[in-house]
Amino acid sequence: MDLALSEEQQMIVDMTHGILEEHCTIDVVRQMEDDPKGYPEALWKQLAESGLTGLLIPEANGGGGQTLAEAALVYEKFGEFLAPVPHFVSSVISARLLLTAGNDAQQAEWLPKIAGGDAVLTPAWLEPNRGYGEVGVQLEAKADGDNFLLSGVKRHVYFASAADRLIVLARGPQGVDLFLVDPSADGVTLTQQLSQSGDAQYRVDLQDVRVSAEERLGAPGTGWQAFNAVLHEGIILIAAQAIGGAQKVLDITVEYSKERVQFDKPLGAFQALAHYMADSATHIDGGRVLVYEAAWNASKDRSISRFAPMAKLFACETYREVTRVCAQIWGGVAFTIEYDCQLYFRWAKQLQLSWWDTPYLEELVAEDVLKDG
C-alpha cells in the first residue's frame, strides 16, 4: 500500500498545473462566463499540444493511453482552476463512447481529432421533465428506410455551439441508440441557456433530423448500456474536479482567515471558524482518497459500480458544504461578485446537480448494496 503518486503521475499533475496557471487565470474564468462558445482557444490549444485532450484515448488512436487514475489527477486541477473547457464532454464522454460502442470507421474518423483537440464532440442526453436513467431517454428516433428521423428536445448540452458532432441519445425501435448528429444539420436548433456557473450550455431542439444508420454507435438498442458504463467512469472525474475545487476554496479561505482581523485577532484564531476549516480539510482528504481509489480500481479493471457513485456523491456533497462554510468565513464579501469565493460556491452546486445528482447516486449505491445475492 502506497498512496503516493508515481513520478509519471506527478509529472502529469505538474504539467497540467503549469498550463492552467498560465492560460486559465481567474480573469480568464470570469471572461468565459456566459460566453456562447464557453472556452478560450489558447487554453484548449495548450491542452491539445500537451496531449491532455487525448489522455484517455489509446495510443493507437492518437491518444496518450493513460488510465482514469491519471485522469483523476488532471481533473483535480481542472476543479482547482475552474477550467472552462469541453474536455469532459469531448475527451472523456464522447471519446469513451466511441471506444466502447463505435465501429472502426467511426473511431478512425473521430478519435484522432478529439485526441488532437481538433474536433469537439458532446453528448445530448437529458430531456425536459425526465430523469437520469434509461427511461429518461425518450427523444424519438423513427426509422425511415435506412435512415432515422430524430425529434425531441435535449437540455444541458455543453459546448454545443462549438461542437462538430452531438452524440444524441434517442429512443429507437429497439431501445436507446446513440447517434452522431451534425449540429448544423437541418432541423437542429441550438439555444444557449445561462447556467448557475455561467458555463456554455444549450437547449437543442431536433425536428425530423435525418441521420443514417451509419451514424449510430453500436448495435441497435445498446446505447444506454454504453452510456451508463462510460458515465460511471466519467463521474469519478467529476468527483475529482469537485475535490480540486473544494481544496482550492479552502486554501484561499485559510489564507484569508490568517490575514483578516476582527476583535484584534485573525479570524483563524476563532475556534468556531478553525473547526469549520478542519472539518472541511478532513472531508476533502477523505473524499480525495475515495476518488483516487475509485479511479485506481477502474485502472485495474475492477468493478466501479459502487465506487464511482460513492465517489461523486461524497465529493460533490463535500464541495458544496465546504463552499458554504467558507462563505461564512469570508463574511459579507463572500456575497460579492468581486471576490472569488462565490465562483466556487456556484460551481460546487452545479457540479452536484450535473451528471447524476445526489438522489440518483444514492439510489445507484443503494441498489448495488441491497440487491439480492
Add this chain to the structure above:
Amino acid sequence: MDFDFTKEEQKFSEEVEQWLVDNHDPEVMDLTRENFSQLADTPARRAFMQKLAKQGWLGMSWPKEYGGQEIEGVYEFILNEALARHGAPQIGKGVGIIGKTLIRHGSAKLKQEFLPQILSAEVEFAVGYSEPQAGSDSANMQLKAEKVDGGWMLNGQKMWTTSAHFADWYWVGARTDPDKPKHDGLSLFMIPMDHPNLEIQSLPTIGKDTTNQVFFEDVFVPEDYMVGEQGRGFRYIAEALDLERFTLFTLSPIEDRSKLLVQWAKEATRDDKPLREDPNVRRTIAHIVTDTQVARGLSKRFLSAAMKGDKPPSIESSEYKLFTTTLSQRVCKDALDLTGAAGQIREGQEDAPLAGRFEGAYRATLNETVGGGSSEIQKNIIARRKLGLPKNF
C-alpha cells in the same frame, strides 16, 4: 498509487484470520462490548493473549535485541484490525505505549523487568494520565510527586483509568516540578496496581464496562521506578502516541456493524413490505456505506503515511479519528432510526432487533468522540498543524 496490501501482508492477514477462527472462544471474543472488547481483563482473555504471544505476534515491530522481529508496523495494524473484527483483546498499551517508551527511555532495570513480561503477555497495564482537572487539557496533571528519601511520594487523584480494576501495573504521569511550565513539570512512574495506598473506585459507564477513578494517599515510588528523566514525562507521552500510530482506533468493527445493518435492511419487513424498498432506508444505507468507505480510505491514508516513516502521521491520524468516531456513532443512530420503536429494546432482550446490537452500541460508542482526544481536540490539531492557523485556545 497502490491501495492493496502486499502479497506478504495479505498472507499474514489470512493467517491471522484462520488462527482466530480456529481459536474462536465466546468467552474471549465479544463484539458486543464494542471498543472495550480490546481489554484483556479476565483470566480467559489473558490466556488468549498468552497464546497470541506464543504465535510471536506481540512486539513484532520491536528491535530484535529486545525480543522483537523489527518488521513493519503494518503487521501490527493488520493484527489489531483482525482482533477487533472478532471482538478479541488487542495488542495495546503494553506492547505499544509502555514497551516502546521503555525501549527508548527506560533504565536497564526497567527494561529487564518489564519487556520480557510484555512479550509473553504476563503483565497488564493501566495508564493514568487523565485527572479531574486534566481531561482534554492533558498536560494539566496535578497529581503531586514529592521527592523523599529513596524515591517519590505521590498524592492526588486520577480519572478515567480504564484498566485499573484488573491491571498489574500502573503507568502514571505526575507533577514533579510544580514551578516549571506545565509541559515541563511532569514525570512518568510505574507503580504496582495493588499498592495498599491506591484506592480504586469503579465508575460504571452506560456501555457494558466500567472505568475507574484512582486515589493516591502517600504512595511511595522507589527512585528506580521513575521512567527516563525527571521532567520529560509529557514528551514521552506525546512521543508514545506517535510510536503507537499503527494500532490506532480500529475500523473493522464499524465496517462490520455497517454490514450487519445492510444485511438486516435486506431482510426486514414493515407492514409486510420489504424495508429495503423504502426510499429513506435506501438513502440512509447509501450514505452509511459511502462514509464507511471514506473511513477506510482515511485509514489507508494514515497507514501509507506511517509506512513512509519520515514523520509521524499526526494529521492523518487526527483526520481518521475525527471522521471515523463520528461515523461510528452515526451508524448506531441511523440503525436505531431504521429499526424504529423496536430499536429501544435493550440488548439481550428477546425481541430486540439484531439482538440489540445497536441499542448497546449506541450507548457504548458515545465515548469514542471523547476518549483518546476529543473531536474538538482533533480539529485543533488539524487547524494548527495542517492548516497553519494560529493557536486558538
